[in-house]
Amino acid sequence: MSACNSCVVRTQAMCSILSDREREEFARLGRQMAVPTGQTLMWEGADSMVVANVVSGALKLSTSVQDGREQIVGVVYPSDFIGRPFGKTSPHSVTALSDARLCVFPRGAFDMFARSHPDLEHRLLRRTLDELDRARGWMLLLGRASAREKVATFIRDVAGRLAAEGDAPLTRFDLPLSRQQIADILGLTIETVCRQLTAMKRAGVIDLIGRRGVAILNPDQLEDMAHAA
Amino acid sequence: MSACNSCVVRTQAMCSILSDREREEFARLGRQMAVPTGQTLMWEGADSMVVANVVSGALKLSTSVQDGREQIVGVVYPSDFIGRPFGKTSPHSVTALSDARLCVFPRGAFDMFARSHPDLEHRLLRRTLDELDRARGWMLLLGRASAREKVATFIRDVAGRLAAEGDAPLTRFDLPLSRQQIADILGLTIETVCRQLTAMKRAGVIDLIGRRGVAILNPDQLEDMAHAA
DNA sequence: CAACATCATTGATCTAACGCAACGGACATC
DNA sequence: GATGTCCGTTGCGTTAGATCAATGATGTTG
Numbered sequence: 207m208s209a210c211n212s213c214v215v216r217t218q219a220m221c222s223i224l225s226d227r228e229r230e231e232f233a234r235l236g237r238q239m240a241v242p243t244g245q246t247l248m249w250e251g252a253d254s255m256v257v258a259n260v261v262s263g264a265l266k267l268s269t270s271v272q273d274g275r276e277q278i279v280g281v282v283y284p285s286d287f288i289g290r291p292f293g294k295t296s297p298h299s300v301t302a303l304s305d306a307r308l309c310v311f312p313r314g315a316f317d318m319f320a321r322s323h324p325d326l327e328h329r330l331l332r333r334t335l336d337e338l339d340r341a342r343g344w345m346l347l348l349g350r351a352s353a354r355e356k357v358a359t360f361i362r363d364v365a366g367r368l369a370a371e372g373d374a375p376l377t378r379f380d381l382p383l384s385r386q387q388i389a390d391i392l393g394l395t396i397e398t399v400c401r402q403l404t405a406m407k408r409a410g411v412i413d414l415i416g417r418r419g420v421a422i423l424n425p426d427q428l429e430d431m432a433h434a435a
Numbered sequence: 436m437s438a439c440n441s442c443v444v445r446t447q448a449m450c451s452i453l454s455d456r457e458r459e460e461f462a463r464l465g466r467q468m469a470v471p472t473g474q475t476l477m478w479e480g481a482d483s484m485v486v487a488n489v490v491s492g493a494l495k496l497s498t499s500v501q502d503g504r505e506q507i508v509g510v511v512y513p514s515d516f517i518g519r520p521f522g523k524t525s526p527h528s529v530t531a532l533s534d535a536r537l538c539v540f541p542r543g544a545f546d547m548f549a550r551s552h553p554d555l556e557h558r559l560l561r562r563t564l565d566e567l568d569r570a571r572g573w574m575l576l577l578g579r580a581s582a583r584e585k586v587a588t589f590i591r592d593v594a595g596r597l598a599a600e601g602d603a604p605l606t607r608f609d610l611p612l613s614r615q616q617i618a619d620i621l622g623l624t625i626e627t628v629c630r631q632l633t634a635m636k637r638a639g640v641i642d643l644i645g646r647r648g649v650a651i652l653n654p655d656q657l658e659d660m661a662h663a664a
Numbered sequence: 665c666a667a668c669a670t671c672a673t674t675g676a677t678c679t680a681a682c683g684c685a686a687c688g689g690a691c692a693t694c
Numbered sequence: 695g696a697t698g699t700c701c702g703t704t705g706c707g708t709t710a711g712a713t714c715a716a717t718g719a720t721g722t723t724g
Binding site for chain 3: 695696697698699700701702703704705706707708709710711712713714715716717718719720721722723724
C-alpha cells in the first residue's frame with residue numbers, strides 16, 4: 207500500500223499550518239483503504255486500533271441493543287475523522303453507507319503525531335466541539351419531536367448538507383440513506399417514516415421521485431413542519 | 436472580585452502541566468461567581484461571552500422548542516467546562532440545578548490562553564471527546580429505549596456517577612434532580628417517570644424514600660431492566 | 665400551626681406511533 | 695422478458711406513552 211497522499215489533500219484544512227516536511231511525514235503514517243457499501247470497519251466495544259480520515263463517501267456511527275434495535279448516532283462525510291483518538295475502545299460501530307475511501311492511521315502513531323502538533327490538535331478540538339453541538343441538537347429531536355417534526359427536520363438538514371459549502375439548500379436531490387436508515391437516525395420505524403413522507407407529499411410540501419429522489423416544493427412550509435407538529 | 440484561585444485548584448487536573456507562573460496567570464483571568472439554584476446564565480442562541488469552569492454544584496444544558504417542550508442535553512459537574520470556546524454563539528441554555536460556584540473567564544482571553552498552551556488544549560480535547568461519547572450513548576437511550584429502560588438506566592447511571600471515583604455504585608442515595616428534570620433528560624413526561632419508578636418499587640427492585648431518596652434493592656434486576664423492556 | 669405553594673403520585677382517557685401483513689414497484693439475474 | 699429479491703408503500707388493529715384531572719405529600723412563610 208502507498209502513503210496516503212489524497213488524505214493529505216483531504217485533510218488540508220486540518221493541517222494547512224504544517225510545514226511541507228511535516229505534511230509529508232503525516233502522509234506517510236496513513237494508508238489508503240477502500241470500504242464497500244455496507245461494510246463495517248469498527249464494532250462497538252472493540253479495541254480501537256486505528257483512526258481514519260474520510261476521503262470520499264459517507265459512513266454511519268451506530269449503537270444497538272441486543273434485540274436488533276439500532277440507533278444511528280452520527281454520519282460522517284469527507285474530511286471528518288472516525289475512531290477514537292487517545293481512547294482505548296470505540297463506543298460505536300462504523301459502517302459504510304456508500305462506497306467509501308479512507309485514510310487509515312495506526313492509533314498510536316496518530317496520537318503521537320497529534321500530540322506533537324498543537325495546531326492539528328487545535329483543529330481537532332474545534333471539530334469535536336462542533337460535532338458535540340450537532341449531537342446535542344439531535345438529542346432535542348430524538349427526545350421531544352413528533353414524527354412529523356423529525357422527518358421534516360431531516361429533509362431540511364440533508365438539503366442543507368448536500369449543498370456546496372455556503373450555498374443555499376438544494377431543492378432537488380437524492381437522499382443518501384434508505385428509509386430504514388432514516389428511521390434509525392430519527393428513532394422511528396420504517397413505516398412511520400414512509401407515512402410522514404407521503405403525508406408531506408400529499409400536502410404539497412415535497413415531491414418524491416423514485417426511491418431516493420426528493421424535491422422540496424414549499425421550503426417555508428417545510429420549515430414550519432420542522433418546528434411544530 | 437478576586438482572582439479565581441479555587442478554580443485553579445479545581446482545574447488542577449486540567450493544567451497540572453502548567454508552570455506556577457502560568458497557573459497564576461490563568462487564575463488571574465477568571466473571576467469567582469455564585470449561581471443560585473434555578474438561575475440561567477446562558478441562553479441558547481445568545482452570544483457566548485464567557486467560558487466557565489464548574490467549581491461546585493451541578494448545571495444542566497438544555498434546548499427547547501417554542502411551545503415549552505424542553506430537552507436536557509447534558510449535565511455538568513465540578514471541573515467540567517461550560518460555554519463554547521472558539522465559538523460565536525452558545526447552542527444551548529445553561530441553568531443551575533443546585534447552588535453552584537463557577538470560575539468565569541472572558542471568552543477571548545480564555546481562547547487566547549488555551550491556544551498558547553497546547554497541554555491545556557490537549558486536555559480539553561480529551562474531555563470533549565469523552566463528552567461526545569456520552570452524548571451519543573444518550574442518543575441510543577432517547578431514540579430506541581422504552582420508558583422502563585430509560586428510567587432503569589438513569590437510576591443505574593446516577594448510582595455510578597455519585598460514587599467516589601473508581602468506587603462501586605451507591606445503593607442508597609438522593610437523586611440530584613426533580614421528577615420533571617428526569618423527564619426532561621429521558622424525553623418522557625413527569626407522569627411516566629413516576630409510574631415507572633413506582634412500578635420498579637412494586638417489583639422490589641428499588642425503594643423510594645421521600646422525594647429524592649432511592650435505594651437499590653436488586654442491582655442485577657435493575658441491570659436487566661436497563662437493557663430489555 | 666395554619667395556609668399556601670410546590671412537587672409527586674395515581675387514575676382515566678386518548679392518540680401517535682408501533683407492529684404485522686399484504687401489496688406494488690424497482691432492480692438484478694438468468 | 696420471465697423470475698426472484700429487495701425495498702418502499704399502504705391498511706388495520708394494538709399499545710406505550712401522552713394528556714387531562716384529581717388527590718396526596720412535603721416543605722415554606724407569616
